[in-house]
Amino acid sequence: MFDSNRLRLDQFARDDRAIEGLPVRLVIAFVVGVAVLSVMLSMVSGVDTLSVSELDAIPDSDAVTPGDQAIDVTAVDADGNPVAGATVVVKAGTADLDGVATATTGDDGTATLDVDPQLGPNQADGTLELSVKPPSGLDYADRRENTEILVVRE
Template sequence: MEPRALAGDERAIEGLPIRLVIALVVGVASLSVMMNTLGGIQTLGVTELDVKPTPEVIDEASTDVTVEVVGPQGDRVANATVVATGGTATLGSVTTARTDTNGTATLALSPSLGPNQDEGTIQFDVKPPAGGQYADERGNTEVLVVAGG
């Protein structure tokens, strides 16, 4: 083989960048899968909470609403703080209550609707008990407020 024959061969120069691009794409894809797996491990034990208000429909009169704080399987959660705020209905102030050992809390609500408003909602947020694996990141069940009575 002539010594100059390798100097004129350009296949190595053409093949090298393509191999680097393929290795980079495979490496980024692998890193993405590993990061998603590690991110999922941290949130594996977190349980999303929701509320079950009773009654679900009220009018503008003062009403006691009983709220159950529940997990995905319907299990009740004690020592959680329930916060009621006006959604499309108006509350005079933010109302809070702590759930008892049965996972229920009672809130005294006095909602009002605006002029020409036939219905509105009251929203609930839950502050999970300290030290638990609970979270309240999604929207919760709301109470419907209707005009009249």
């Protein structure tokens, strides 16, 4: 009786042609894969909506004295450009402040806040904390700590 399975196995074992095309096909698949990956990465890096610019609050004066006064604070982006429509918030740090002062920046990126910082009886200095709330609909964030305003007794 003729065993066809045995004949096929013998022919397959002696056949060395199948291995010739395998390395070439792997190289082609690798080159095409790298090309497709580079195109996809260039498309993703070109999308501007994935980046968020950090906002910073810069006071016109880093030090003030206790008492009623107006403080100008400028909201700027990571490149130092003024940002209009941002909300600047001043709250008590180690100096006392009656409530929280807020103001919205104008076209020049500057907001004027009326504050009345006070120091304790034996306190020589204190701080006021600044934060910036970005304008809605824009890709800004305020994640890092902003400059504090130093309140110093005269």
